[in-house]
Amino acid sequence: MARAHIPPPSEINQSVNLRDALEERYLAYALSTIMGRALPDARDGLKPVHRRILYGMHILRLDPGASFKKCAKIVGDVMGSFHPHGDQAIYDALVRLAQDFSSRFPLVDGQGNFGNIDGDGAAAYRYTEARMTEVARALLEGIDEDAIDFRDNYSGDAKEPVVLPAAFPNLLANGAQGIAVGMATSIPPHNVAELLDAALYLISNPVATARDLCNFVQGPDFPTGGIVVDSRESIIETYATGRGSFRIRSRWVKEEGNRGAWNAVVTEIPYGVQKSRLIEKLAELVNEKKLPLLADVRDESTDDVRVVLEPRSRSVEPNVLMESLFRMSELEARFAMNMNVLVDGVTPRVLSLPEALRQWLDHRRDVLLRRSRHRLGEIERRLEVLAGMIVAFLNLDEVIRIIREEDEPKDVLKAAFDLTDNQANYILDTRLRSLRRLEEMELRNEHAELTREKGELELLVGEEPRQWKAIVAQIREMKKKWGPLTALGKRRTTFEAPPAVAENFDLTDVLVEREPVTVVVTQKGWIRALKGQVSDLANLQYKGDDGLLVSFFAETVSKIMVLSSDGKIFTLDASKLPGGRGAGEPIRLLADIDDGADVAAVFVHKPDGKMLVASSDGRGFVAAENDMIANTRKGKMLLNVEAGATARFIVPVEGDTVAAMGENRKLLCFPVSEIPEMTRGKGVRLQRYKDGGLSDLKTFALDDGLSWTDSAGRVHNVAKDALTEWLGTRADAGRLPPKNFPRNNKFG
Template structure:
């Protein structure tokens, strides 16, 4: 024992026998690398040669050792798991059983390696039954992975406790890495390889063998793309090529479905195949949630009619639903997913990202090694057999002498020595007539041992004929095996022949279709471009209706029902927009939100609408009071805003480019005030502000200078008493339009804008219309042309469309004419203009 060791174990002050100084960062780095490589090579990544991780390989090898083949009866899964864990894979039974289950699931593996009996889970995410309740055996195709294992075709290594040996890799008669794919997360890397069709992979492998210089495009003539066990579709060929060429890519998967008509005449969408690895029950649940929340509109019923024969999810649509729109919503949220290809596998124990060609090349090299070692093994056995047969033939030719020699020998050892020619026959009491054959007794040790074990009946002439026939066959076998070992061309021919045989036995039809990528179809593409009317109530219910659903009427009519607000609610705003327009929605509190018109749900005239909080993030008490169509302005223009208390400000339109989903501040509105109207201006015109008590003021818009979004603005009009601003329009000196003024009681008039002379900002203005008891206060003002139409809507939901030319043109300070007959207790809420250019004659 070294003198450096302490004599007393309790003496903690004694020096250590050997101290090595190591930087802690170096030790941590090396330890982490060792751990990472252990996980990478020992658990998470498949071997490029057989496409299996250690746990898969050990399960199959354990089943092979147990004799649980495809022709045997099923064995309890717990027995297989126990054998695997006890002898080869000491990492816990749950991990082994989970792997065994997945190898038996026909919706997880394209070609299942295990034939399971019992509950092995489902596409709904249901777990498999406990291992004590299920049974399993190898699938026939798994036996192809193990074939020739006993012929020294692969190297073996000690198991975890050195009691047994296990194969480092399986002979893998099939290119399993591509057939069944693989997925796994290692340390710092992951793999995700899609499954493929056996027939296509075999054809591509044969093509590669025949054409070693082929390209990815050449291989894709045979392998069209991944072939998932659940079928479905792949959208686009370019992502497939990218994945095959570089080893990485993103493949868009799409469910298989069709639009049908049901017995009631309405449409239904029937889903029959789902993207790979999607949970069917979860998809159905999420579709139902989106329907209930209004994200998907037009669905009347949803049913999962799937059974053992396959997937069938039925989505019934409402009669007035646009099937294309619902289809696109389903594709966007539920029926399409992405498969991220990472073709990472172990090559000589090192992780590598491989192209399709490299993957096949490594497989072919593995099979060349397997076939070579198998041929060497078979050749050795054939030569050994030929050697024995040669001895038997010689023994038949000298049968009498050999029998006499054996019978005259003292013991078996002496007889063997005599047969091998190591014993002088004079030492034996043998008739001289047989001594002349001594020179023939030069059998090898193996031959001599075999002759001594032969029965007398084996020395007949008939037996000799059979031996000669077998010897010729063995010689032919030897010649063939030697040719395989001597010629790589012959060896490759063997590989091709075996692959073709496997194709004939296991090939099936492709399940996944490859679709042309016609571009991403957006929701907007499926919405017809048309003018519509958007109605908003004070309690923030919102909807849209086609503008052409309302026929023009003569002025003075009552109109028809355009909305049915609930009790205590009333209409606050109606405006015209195109379904494809982007809208800026300004609220009374000075916030602005952005949305597409088609995002507003389309509903019938009598519908109440949908809560706006589902579309824009409105706070309590916040309501939309002004809407601007972004298609009507450019970035060098301004948005000019006016509040109820007469504050005016202009803000450059480019400050509204990036609007959050929660909105942004458009104007600072003081308590007790509210934003009432917004106009698009370019700095060259005038603003006309109208009040509820019938006053108007016109002034140069540049008198209200440009300000930031958070500014309050400047005074635009001097309001008297409790008067408030009703609206605002923008005009120019040569503007031939008229100012349309409509009061709460449904009266209105047109007055040429040229009659409103410009003044300085913050004046009292001029009288526009009389707001007596008959007219009531002003509801709003609009700038109109003679060929325009207006849509007037009341608080109670009555709506009337009227040609502007029906309304008289009169001067300022007049009462106007009856535009809409408003019932007692009702009043005009809002007016919008349909330009003459958009009206279909």
């Protein structure tokens, strides 16, 4: 047997550039994900899988009044005809459309177990049944009247809609979430009555801004309710840009008990939070004693959410308890908004609120025009037939004769009465019982009615103001169906300002018992906290040749500030410092101080206080202590130092005058007011040197004079009148210090 010819490798393999091949294939994948999976169409607010599910249910005639059908049947038909992906993916999408805690306006009416807010999954699709809701039918309204374009399905043997007619503003009403390649979308649900009011305003005011429309659209309206605690300006800014976030808190009430006892009862939780996971996290925090104000948490939910929170003491303020829970658990959550959608079904872009509503309104106008033209075509065809029938009635005897006697009655009818093919065929297909006098009158009435409707439709198609007037009528009719007084249209999410306790609320004050401590820092950068206020540290033990650098009194709720030599400032919680039984821990283990940098100063934070910070080369500025708080281990930059210099001094501003002592033994005093107040930077020149730098720095009240402590512990003071020769302006060189000033050039 002859062997098959195998072409040489050069004819099979083709050399391609790997970079070009990867770019081409990854771009194709990215576009497929963006266009076909992750981002919704701005016009109907649906992703392809949701659109295909609804169209598949439309083909199965699963209207709101129809009988339920097994979800297995729906999933199978959708997968076989339109969506060639996994059946589980289709079913998961269908389930979400039916969950009233996931979709603000469910598009699927489910029968059976479709999951719950605890996070339990739905039953298998062989057990559940479904049909469409009224909202879904509104999305499909006019789909069989040439309202939208169709395209071939994946196999080319059927047609599927490119977009739905969408008589319902689904994009904003139900929201959407998805992650594509290099982009994502996250749109919260809204109240449909507010959206319709905003749409009516936008029709009459096409250049309306997001601020104008926010007079109607208050903000998100989540299916699980809750309270949005953002400011009005923040909400308007989010809708103006299409990006931002909403802060959602659980709704709770205080329930009184016997003898002054009370419980906090949570009745609504933030959107997207699983109740079982929330309660599990709260119980875990209670067991770990991270919530000292909370004694117990119980889930007493039935169909409605009811989570009971029992305080440890009846003397605890309810707002304080809830504020600590909001900060430590998912009783408060954030919903990020990124209105990234496919504009006109093609271009991904982030839209503002007016742009998103405009996309829906323009689509509704296109649908109106297409349905009107489709209806005009039907009327034209019917009028043609009616004209032929009227001719037949006027010449009934002759028509009957021709039909009985002629071999080709169609051609004879056309020639005798000047009829078209359609008219002749219709006459020939007419039943004898229709040839009565009453039927002729009905035909003439129908002809007159269709002629009138045709005239109205021609005016509608030709005049844009009439089109918008028709859309306004449709929107107002829709608002009657889903208005704010209806069960589905009633607003669920409300808006409030954060409680007053939250303004200056420090969680540490609640979670940590306030006790006095003494913070000890060694020369090699080790830190520890001794219980109580310990003045005598003579017997304190240190590692090796280490020794005491500084010590000060604080409380367990205090914040300890650490300045590193590279100008960064770090924040430590006094409650988390190692105890005084051992040698403590290196500060580097508690804060991410850069390699090559050392600890320059450690002090206790005083709210609303001010500090004078300076570098070794004599540059500095005044900084507010509140601006120094760093929320991460990485700290924050405070003082920018030049090469060769280090951050060295940070002293409290406790007077009106600064005393700067240089390494060249020159003393200069000048007003604090000459130093600028900054949040960060390099600062200004405090004292001028020919060589060396700054040796010490302090602030004092000029009226009390300048004091210092010598090596023997004696305190010296130079009165205001005697300081005249050292008083100058910032950046002066200064003069040699007064008599008895320490030789180490330090104020003590």
